[in-house]
Amino acid sequence: MSTVARHPGAVDDAERQARCELAAAFRIADHLGWQEGMGNHFSMVVPGHDNHILINPYGLLWEEITASDLVVIDTDGNHVAGERKVDSTARWIHAMCHKAHPEAKVILHTHAPWSTAFTMAEGSVFEFSHQTTMRFYGKIAYDREYHGPGDNKDEGARLASMLGEGNIALFLAAHGVITAGPSVAAALYSMFAIETCCRRQALAKQFGDKLFQIDPEICAAGAKRHEGTSFNARAFLDAHLRRLDRTSPDFRD
């Protein structure tokens, strides 16, 4: 744990690597069409400094964000380093989630189209009807109450408590989705898989109301196989990193 104020000279190799991966996650999320206006935010614990988190500043498009643009705040919501300001919603959702769940090194929050539309349908339930859904078996939480934007400490803490222990995705009614994971690769792949599964579920329901139910034992085995940072998740991030290094390498600046 460290409370030393940061400046660019203090960024070590581990933090530089973390900043590059988190900046890449924004570029990838933009590429996949998950950005909404100026909103939404991704955060990551600074390696070796559990009370400090990297997060995107307000006012930059995801396609603009570079590694050095990321701001550092602490898990009590205080600004630590970085020239730009963080949106109050970003501050409180992420500070409170990291504080409550130290194992979740990365927290992503989006209003991606299909998973957000899912939160707008009353009482919607994530169905285990396709093999990709299995990784989420027993790891999905729902906040069925909408209390307004998460722009204060109390609401941030409430959302953090809704995420619960060991869950990797939280659906927020009338709002959007949060994924949590031990790495950028894991949390990003969860967001990708949630969005894909929500889209598929909506499409499947157009064929009929009753969906296939995968055997719970098979689901549980699938979830176990994908715990932590799966091979798929790492390969997905690495593939996109190669694409970014070709098309927009400035994300590492």
Next chain:
Amino acid sequence: MSTVRKLDTGADPAWQARVDLAAALRIAKRFGWQDAMGNHFSMVVPGQENLILLNPYGYLWQEIRASMLTVIDTDGNHVEGEEVHPTARWIHACCHKAHSSAKVCLHTHAPYSTALTMIEDAELEFAHQGNMPLWGKIAWDRDYNGLGDTKEEGDRLARALSGGQTVLFMAAHGAITVGETVAGALYLMHKIETLCMRQLLAQSAGKPLVKVREDLCKQTADRAPATGKGAVAFLEAYKRILDREEPDYAT
């Protein structure tokens, strides 16, 4: 990205208006809102309340440059520049004439908001937090009356906004947003397009939608107008991208 873009307060406001309106057309194209040669964005010339800038007919939005914008007056007379489409002339002239607070008026057939206008008696449902700032700001014209290419039809559409609304959904047609600035009206168009997309995706599940509590909607509508700091940041951010990738918009 390391420098913060500063507003150039020294620039001529009339030129700045042209630059912003041209930027809005370029940005709208990037979002996929263009419908062939149709649709139009307008803005009152700063300091000359009876004159408005409009995109000329026959150009794709990605071709529009600040200096190409046409000037007409709020009675629909041509003042300067290439011809505008009659629909552009009457929708925008009448809207600005009737609503002096609407300095900017955007009209698109963007995919999802237009799809919503094709559903009988559709409503924009308050089923997501992004809807809340729009509480009380939405107007509907349920009577499709042909193209808006006459003064009478322009006046009729303008009257639909007389309750202080900033969004007009026109049945079987498309959407209009108005605002005090290009940033405000553009952000509003982006908001309604995103919300309509989400609503139509959510409705494809065939289940009832969540309803955000009315008191929260009202509070948020008062506290966070749909055209606040987000709108300015949004336009400034996309102008940075345009400055890098297609800087001729500002010429």
